[in-house]
Amino acid sequence: xxxxxxxxxxxxxxxxISFFSAQAQISNxxxxxxxxxxxxxxxxxxxxxxxxxxxxxxxAGANLKAFIRMDGSYLGSIDVAIKKxxxxxxxxxxxxxxxxxxxxxxxxxxxxxxxxxLITFPGGVPIIDENGTVIGAIGVSGGSIDQDREAAQTxxxxxxx
Amino acid sequence: xxxxxxxxxxxxxxxxISFFSAQAQISNxxxxxxxxxxxxxxxxxxxxxxxxxxxxxxxAGANLKAFIRMDGSYLGSIDVAIKKxxxxxxxxxxxxxxxxxxxxxxxxxxxxxxxxxLITFPGGVPIIDENGTVIGAIGVSGGSIDQDREAAQTxxxxxxx
Amino acid sequence: xxxxxxxxxxxxxxxxISFFSAQAQISNxxxxxxxxxxxxxxxxxxxxxxxxxxxxxxxAGANLKAFIRMDGSYLGSIDVAIKKxxxxxxxxxxxxxxxxxxxxxxxxxxxxxxxxxLITFPGGVPIIDENGTVIGAIGVSGGSIDQDREAAQTxxxxxxx
Amino acid sequence: xxxxxxxxxxxxxxxxISFFSAQAQISNxxxxxxxxxxxxxxxxxxxxxxxxxxxxxxxAGANLKAFIRMDGSYLGSIDVAIKKxxxxxxxxxxxxxxxxxxxxxxxxxxxxxxxxxLITFPGGVPIIDENGTVIGAIGVSGGSIDQDREAAQTxxxxxxx
Numbered sequence: 001x002x003x004x005x006x007x008x009x010x011x012x013x014x015x016x017i018s019f020f021s022a023q024a025q026i027s028n029x030x031x032x033x034x035x036x037x038x039x040x041x042x043x044x045x046x047x048x049x050x051x052x053x054x055x056x057x058x059x060a061g062a063n064l065k066a067f068i069r070m071d072g073s074y075l076g077s078i079d080v081a082i083k084k085x086x087x088x089x090x091x092x093x094x095x096x097x098x099x100x101x102x103x104x105x106x107x108x109x110x111x112x113x114x115x116x117x118l119i120t121f122p123g124g125v126p127i128i129d130e131n132g133t134v135i136g137a138i139g140v141s142g143g144s145i146d147q148d149r150e151a152a153q154t155x156x157x158x159x160x161x
Numbered sequence: 162x163x164x165x166x167x168x169x170x171x172x173x174x175x176x177x178i179s180f181f182s183a184q185a186q187i188s189n190x191x192x193x194x195x196x197x198x199x200x201x202x203x204x205x206x207x208x209x210x211x212x213x214x215x216x217x218x219x220x221a222g223a224n225l226k227a228f229i230r231m232d233g234s235y236l237g238s239i240d241v242a243i244k245k246x247x248x249x250x251x252x253x254x255x256x257x258x259x260x261x262x263x264x265x266x267x268x269x270x271x272x273x274x275x276x277x278x279l280i281t282f283p284g285g286v287p288i289i290d291e292n293g294t295v296i297g298a299i300g301v302s303g304g305s306i307d308q309d310r311e312a313a314q315t316x317x318x319x320x321x322x
Numbered sequence: 323x324x325x326x327x328x329x330x331x332x333x334x335x336x337x338x339i340s341f342f343s344a345q346a347q348i349s350n351x352x353x354x355x356x357x358x359x360x361x362x363x364x365x366x367x368x369x370x371x372x373x374x375x376x377x378x379x380x381x382a383g384a385n386l387k388a389f390i391r392m393d394g395s396y397l398g399s400i401d402v403a404i405k406k407x408x409x410x411x412x413x414x415x416x417x418x419x420x421x422x423x424x425x426x427x428x429x430x431x432x433x434x435x436x437x438x439x440l441i442t443f444p445g446g447v448p449i450i451d452e453n454g455t456v457i458g459a460i461g462v463s464g465g466s467i468d469q470d471r472e473a474a475q476t477x478x479x480x481x482x483x
Numbered sequence: 484x485x486x487x488x489x490x491x492x493x494x495x496x497x498x499x500i501s502f503f504s505a506q507a508q509i510s511n512x513x514x515x516x517x518x519x520x521x522x523x524x525x526x527x528x529x530x531x532x533x534x535x536x537x538x539x540x541x542x543a544g545a546n547l548k549a550f551i552r553m554d555g556s557y558l559g560s561i562d563v564a565i566k567k568x569x570x571x572x573x574x575x576x577x578x579x580x581x582x583x584x585x586x587x588x589x590x591x592x593x594x595x596x597x598x599x600x601l602i603t604f605p606g607g608v609p610i611i612d613e614n615g616t617v618i619g620a621i622g623v624s625g626g627s628i629d630q631d632r633e634a635a636q637t638x639x640x641x642x643x644x
Contacts, residue, residue: 028189032393059391061222062558064400067389069381071354078386090559104587107628113600115562193554220552223397225561228550230542232515239547251398265426268467274439276401 030059030127030136034159035066038127038138042155043068051143053151054081057127059136062089070142077141083117084124084139084152090115092134096122096149123148125156135159191220191288191297195320196227199288199299203316204229212304214312215242218288220297223250231303238302244278245285245300245313251276253295257283257310284309286317296320352381352449352458356481357388360449360460364477365390373465375473376403379449381458384411392464399463405439406446406461406474412437414456418444418471445470447478457481513542513610513619517642518549521610521621525638526551534626536634537564540610542619545572553625560624566600567607567622567635573598575617579605579632606631610639618642 030038035057046053052073057066064085069078087095099120101108112118122145127136140152191199196218207214213234218227225246230239248256260281262269273279283306288297301313352360357379368375374395379388386407391400409417421442423430434440444467449458462474513521518540529536535556540549547568552561570578582603584591595601605628610619623635 032390036390061224061397063222063391063397064389065391067386068354068358069385069387075383075385087559091557108604109582109586110593110595110601110603111563113595114566114602115559118559193551197551222558224552224558225550226552228547229515229519230546230548236544236546248398252396269443270421271424271432271434271440271442272402274434275405275441276398279398 028060028133028135030057030065030159032065035059035136037158038136038155039066039068041158042138042140042151043070045151045154046070046140046143046147049143049147049151051147051151053140053142053148054078055151055155056081056085056139057136057155058082058085058089058139060089060134062086062137065136073142080119080141081123081139083119084141084148085137086115086124086139087118087120088124088126088137088139089134090118092126094122094126094149095120095124095139096145121145123152125149125152127156127159129159189221189294189296191218191226191320193226196220196297198319199297199316200227200229202319203299203301203312204231206312206315207231207301207304207308210304210308210312212308212312214301214303214309215239216312216316217242217246217300218297218316219243219246219250219300221250221295223247223298226297234303241280241302242284242300244280245302245309246298247276247285247300248279248281249285249287249298249300250295251279253287255283255287255310256281256285256300257306282306284313286310286313288317288320290320350382350455350457352379352387352481354387357381357458359480360458360477361388361390363480364460364462364473365392367473367476368392368462368465368469371465371469371473373469373473375462375464375470376400377473377477378403378407378461379458379477380404380407380411380461382411382456384408384459387458395464402441402463403445403461405441406463406470407459408437408446408461409440409442410446410448410459410461411456412440414448416444416448416471417442417446417461418467443467445474447471447474449478449481451481511543511616511618513540513548513642515548518542518619520641521619521638522549522551524641525621525623525634526553528634528637529553529623529626529630532626532630532634534630534634536623536625536631537561538634538638539564539568539622540619540638541565541568541572541622543572543617545569545620548619556625563602563624564606564622566602567624567631568620569598569607569622570601570603571607571609571620571622572617573601575609577605577609577632578603578607578622579628604628606635608632608635608639610642612642 042055052070054069054077059065102120124139126134129135138152138155140148203216213231215230215238220226263281285300287295290296299313299316301309364377374392376391376399381387424442446461448456451457460474460477462470525538535553537552537560542548585603607622609617612618621635621638623631
């Protein structure tokens with residue numbers, strides 16, 4: 001009798017867990033609130049750096065979710081930031097790491113010609129949740145490539161906090 | 162005692178159901194097996210009609226998942242079929258119904274100029290699962306608009322069977 | 323002594339130039355803080371309406387300044403919202419009013435083919451400052467055209483408050 | 484009598500023309516059934532490899548004939564797979580071999596800028612029939628370049644079996 005009750009409790013527990021994980025996973029995607037948090041964290045980092053950035057966040061389908069262009073930043077960086085975010089999600093990779101493979105003689109030389117144009121230097125970073133699932137990506141452009149990457153990483157990390 | 166066992170059985174049943182629905186819902190998206198079923202059902206309908214079709218299936222992110230061009234069908238219908246599928250998912254609507262709103266004087270006249278080109282006559286249909294969630298879309302081009310729509314609807318319905 | 327006077331003159335010249343260029347920036351263009359205020363006011367209105375919107379803000383140069391896509395809104399509305407904002411700034415006009423002129427027989431029939439695609443139904447509104455200068459524009463897409471226009475107007479008005 | 488001879492001549496002429504044009508269709512192009520066989524053989528190979536691939540098949544005119552994106556494969560590989568197939572047919576060559584010629588200093592440096600974007604690393608393979616005629620091509624993207632090439636070759640070979 002006791003065993004049965006214990007089994008029942010465990011069973012209910014599993015049911016509740018699986019129910020809520022199902023709920024959580026329904027979209028397997030970034031919410032717009034999360035996208036704004038990612039974007040604002042990257043913007044805060046840019047302000048600390050003293051840089052003027054374009055910051056783009058895309059969702060799991062590589063579609064634009066949030067964007068901001070800081071005053072005085074390069075106009076040409078609008079498209080670079082968006083393409084960095086898309087590239088990071090297209091191949092679930094830091095765009096700088098991708099770029100190491102696309103150099104002359106590299107195994108995927110000139111892949112930049114696909115998907116309407118890729119950007120393969122640092123500044124694009126996948127956004128990964130606590131389950132290790134890629135739920136989107138962030139792209140930053142306007143500073144040095146190290147500053148762009150640092151700001152992008154700062155943004156992406158917010159999801160794990 | 163009997164009640165407890167019954168409860169346990171029901172509980173396990175719920176657990177199993179929620180577990181599998183969780184599995185199914187993880188991506189909230191069409192699998193490639195489902196995409197192929199949708200595509201082949203539309204192709205079968207085209208064969209019954211005696212038409213030669215281009216058939217495209219996109220996923221929840223409006224990204225291409227499966228495609229076939231039947232022998233002798235129009236080359237120009239490749240892009241039309243893909244755009245019909247994308248349009249149906251972009252706005253979660255039968256492309257023919259969208260087209261009623263885009264005519265001269267219509268409330269969204271000339272929306273076709275967005276998204277790299279939309280197709281707003283019949284032949285694109287959202288793919289909806291048993292929960293009412295749009296998990297993708299199908300686009301068919303090559304016959305009359307009525308035949309295109311019929312083949313697309315036949316494909317989309319497979320998901321509910 | 324002559325050197326000192328020359329230095330002073332150069333110094334004053336720089337001051338005057340920087341003063342007027344500062345003026346130019348202050349009055350002729352949207353800041354990113356203002357763009358975010360416009361965007362969030364439109365988002366608040368969308369929440370009151372119970373609609374799911376894509377909201378884009380462009381600056382005086384018609385370049386993207388801020389963007390958000392609300393969860394569950396149409397994927398196809400990303401581009402529509404951005405194009406509405408650009409169209410409103412390209413011609414400094416409510417996109418719905420522009421659309422009255424682009425119908426068959428209209429004086430600028432099919433102008434939508436220019437500029438990589440225009441959107442000429444309601445939802446795009448110029449952002450005008452207290453001097454009557456157009457400093458940017460907002461585009462909203464996802465609800466009915468009346469809801470889109472209302473949300474866009476609500477956003478644009480924030481600049482005058 | 485003269486009329487009859489003329490009619491007979493015309494009739495024979497039509498027969499000859501239709502015979503050769505039939506021949507042309509039969510031997511020079513992939514059928515959709517063949518395209519599906521090629522695609523499914525490559526997919527089977529991907530499953531054996533444990534990779535998640537995007538697979539595209541184009542016909543003799545370099546136009547898309549069949550496509551599948553396996554679940555969980557890169558979104559960016561949709562376009563890469565299609566461009567590999569097109570590139571292989573555009574120049575009737577293994578895309579990896581083409582890439583050896585497009586490096587800096589190479590004889591066709593940066594040819595990737597043509598045709599709306601080429602992909603010139605391994606994974607695209609011409610489909611050749613038993614007469615040595617190129618009747619189409621296959622492009623595979625999602626694994627390592629060696630896995631992509633292996634899956635593409637496996638697909639292309641099906642036509643000779």
